[in-house]
Amino acid sequence: MNYKDIADLSKDIFYSGHRFPDNMDLIVGVPRSGMLAASIVATHRNLPLIDIAGFLAGTPPWFGDTKALKPSLRFQSSWEARAPLVIDDSILTGASMKKVGKQLEYAGLRDRSNIGAVYYEPDSEYDIDFALAPVRYPRIFEWNLMHKSILNHSCVDIDGVLCRDPTPEENDDGPRYRAFLEQVPALQTPSQTIGYLVTSRLERYREETEQWLRANGIRFHHLYMMNLGSAAERRRLGGHGFFKGNIYKKVDASLFIESAHQQAMEIAQISGKSVLSFENGELVQPGGIRGALSRGRMEIQKGSWKRHIPEPIKVLYRKYLLSGGLVKN
Numbered sequence: 001m002n003y004k005d006i007a008d009l010s011k012d013i014f015y016s017g018h019r020f021p022d023n024m025d026l027i028v029g030v031p032r033s034g035m036l037a038a039s040i041v042a043t044h045r046n047l048p049l050i051d052i053a054g055f056l057a058g059t060p061p062w063f064g065d066t067k068a069l070k071p072s073l074r075f076q077s078s079w080e081a082r083a084p085l086v087i088d089d090s091i092l093t094g095a096s097m098k099k100v101g102k103q104l105e106y107a108g109l110r111d112r113s114n115i116g117a118v119y120y121e122p123d124s125e126y127d128i129d130f131a132l133a134p135v136r137y138p139r140i141f142e143w144n145l146m147h148k149s150i151l152n153h154s155c156v157d158i159d160g161v162l163c164r165d166p167t168p169e170e171n172d173d174g175p176r177y178r179a180f181l182e183q184v185p186a187l188q189t190p191s192q193t194i195g196y197l198v199t200s201r202l203e204r205y206r207e208e209t210e211q212w213l214r215a216n217g218i219r220f221h222h223l224y225m226m227n228l229g230s231a232a233e234r235r236r237l238g239g240h241g242f243f244k245g246n247i248y249k250k251v252d253a254s255l256f257i258e259s260a261h262q263q264a265m266e267i268a269q270i271s272g273k274s275v276l277s278f279e280n281g282e283l284v285q286p287g288g289i290r291g292a293l294s295r296g297r298m299e300i301q302k303g304s305w306k307r308h309i310p311e312p313i314k315v316l317y318r319k320y321l322l323s324g325g326l327v328k329n
Contacts, residue, residue, distance in 0.1 A: 003283040005142035016132040026081035034088035090119040151192040158199040160259025173231035181208040186216040193219040203227040245270025
């Protein structure tokens with residue numbers, strides 16, 4: 001499994017800048033995730049930005065007032081752009097970008113536009129104009145993880161993932177802790193049903209936990225909690241990672257999303273499966289191997305650093321074949 005976070009997205013766009021067409025004068029994002037990539041490109045290049053719907057309608061693009069923009073780029077209509085770049089965060093089957101291409105053709109904008117994505121499946125072929133970095137399937141992205149069907153077959157921690165951790169004052173195993181369980185705001189509300197919630201919270205707090213989950217619209221199939229007498233006993237035993245790892249090992253789940261990095265490493269070692277560490281923002285592989293090795297981001301290795309440069313584009317696309325190459329390799 002491969003993982004990319006927002007920092008990776010920014011770095012991969014930055015270090016692939018030489019593969020963009022030199023003459024692009026407008027960045028068009030494909031909502032929703034593509035707007036994240038488009039915003040990064042537009043900010044790096046100081047170019048006007050718009051979404052695909054606005055572009056198709058000829059709406060004036062967004063460019064803000066805090067940075068100087070060439071007068072030639074201050075379009076009254078996005079149709080004035082001569083070389084717009086239409087970008088999505090990733091492409092897998094190519095169905096979404098095929099739809100975008102048809103919309104551009106219908107509007108008479110396809111011939112002047114370059115369309116593509118940041119991440120692509122290297123073993124597939126697409127009718128697009130550019131792609132930047134290969135990421136093999138299965139893959140997960142930080143920015144849409146909580147809204148993908150992989151959650152149906154995942155284990156998810158609660159504190160530090162779905163809500164913040166309790167403060168030392170709140171963590172009294174008494175009335176303050178119960179108040180925390182009932183009132184803590186959700187950090188995120190997944191739109192998918194979670195297969196397995198696995199938490200170090202004690203079994204005696206199941207009612208408060210389930211009530212909080214219902215109140216925040218968080219759906220799940222199973223909830224595993226530690227069956228110990230007190231928080232003091234839990235701290236004395238220190239078996240958080242052991243408990244979670246054994247649950248993960250026995251259930252039909254392909255990913256564990258854990259808040260604490262140390263526990264993530266323990267869970268991966270015990271279960272023999274991949275664990276996403278929210279604390280470090282990386283995928284921990286079985287045996288404690290850090291997911292940075294498969295993530296393609298800047299990393300420290302034995303006192304030296306290496307920068308990931310995405311390998312040359314491998315997709316086939318119409319304009320590349322016709323013109324001999326729009327994107328520099």
